[in-house]
Amino acid sequence: MTTPGGPEGTAAERGAAFRSGFACFVGRPNVGKSTLMNALVGTKVAITSDRPQTTRRAIRGIVHRPDAQLVIVDTPGLHKPRTLLGERLDSLVRSTLTEVDVIGFCVPADQPIGPGDRFIARELANVKRTPVVAIVTKTDLADPETIARQLLAVQELGDFAEIVPCSADRGFQVDLVADLLISRLPEGVALYPEGDLTDEPEQVLVAELVREAALEGVRDELPHSIAVVVEEMAPREGRDDLVDVYAHLYVERPSQKGIIIGHKGARLKEVGARARRQIEALLGTKVYLDLRVKVAKDWQRDPKQLRRLGFYD
Numbered sequence: 001m002t003t004p005g006g007p008e009g010t011a012a013e014r015g016a017a018f019r020s021g022f023a024c025f026v027g028r029p030n031v032g033k034s035t036l037m038n039a040l041v042g043t044k045v046a047i048t049s050d051r052p053q054t055t056r057r058a059i060r061g062i063v064h065r066p067d068a069q070l071v072i073v074d075t076p077g078l079h080k081p082r083t084l085l086g087e088r089l090d091s092l093v094r095s096t097l098t099e100v101d102v103i104g105f106c107v108p109a110d111q112p113i114g115p116g117d118r119f120i121a122r123e124l125a126n127v128k129r130t131p132v133v134a135i136v137t138k139t140d141l142a143d144p145e146t147i148a149r150q151l152l153a154v155q156e157l158g159d160f161a162e163i164v165p166c167s168a169d170r171g172f173q174v175d176l177v178a179d180l181l182i183s184r185l186p187e188g189v190a191l192y193p194e195g196d197l198t199d200e201p202e203q204v205l206v207a208e209l210v211r212e213a214a215l216e217g218v219r220d221e222l223p224h225s226i227a228v229v230v231e232e233m234a235p236r237e238g239r240d241d242l243v244d245v246y247a248h249l250y251v252e253r254p255s256q257k258g259i260i261i262g263h264k265g266a267r268l269k270e271v272g273a274r275a276r277r278q279i280e281a282l283l284g285t286k287v288y289l290d291l292r293v294k295v296a297k298d299w300q301r302d303p304k305q306l307r308r309l310g311f312y313d
């Protein structure tokens, strides 16, 4: 096992080769994949929420180190397909698994291993070429005995290169997770300029922030029905401190439109204000946000609409 920043110093100091490559995280919904990626990268690039399956796009975060560059592809929860959208996510996940250099398989410390974890472990067993680091997440929510039992249970799930407990919330062993992933990367030059945190276009990040704001406080059935598209985003003419953002928030049914908008538009106003603050933090400028709610009937099941909303085959 690799020792983080061990007595020998960093790889660069030892004259070891620079490593670079791609990693992705899999795990059933809500196990803390996005939170861990954010902790590794050190800034907020993927959205998190306490609701399952909020991450739909492969957003990359980049860990820059003197000895390595680790590009993280954040995958959506791997799950059994239910809708067309589900099937798309799964094919996306499967192709991601074979393309990366190392996979982080997340299992939470505080919940017993279930059919979802086993399903993913079986999928991973089929991806023979890519090493898998099993990560027992959220250790702050479990006592040491439970964590120890979970580590043993995870060991039984498959043939893993490493098994490591960590808490992204407390920063416990996050560096070790990075070390273990990096140790599996091939030798190579940096793939992205230093300082780059993500190669997602800003518009996609902005759309994700709006969706995150819209998800806050809504009932369980709504999250999967919301999609956001930024139609236009540009600096206001003659101003270098203000960006205009025009975004459409799509729901599947007129009744959902009412929920999002709220009584006399109160809820939509709140969503807009919350999203605007986040977008301003991301862009570092003032933002005017024009947010419209639209109904795209059953968009999750309609290939044409899926493409329009950015989900490609």
Ligand SMILES: Nc1nc2c(ncn2[C@@H]2O[C@H](COP(=O)(O)OP(=O)(O)OP(=O)(O)O)[C@@H](O)[C@H]2O)c(=O)[nH]1
Pocket: 027, 028, 029, 030, 031, 032, 033, 034, 035, 036, 047, 048, 049, 050, 051, 052, 053, 054, 055, 076, 077, 137, 138, 139, 140, 141, 166, 167, 168, 169, 170
């Ligand atoms: N206490 C604690 N909570 C955590 C930790 N990591 C994540 N969480 C919480 O768990 C919930 C889910 O975290 P996410 O990072 O969104 O999980 P995810 O696996 O990316 O979820 P999907 O996008 O649905 O696949 C959020 O409420 C997080 O705040 C942790 O280390 N400790």
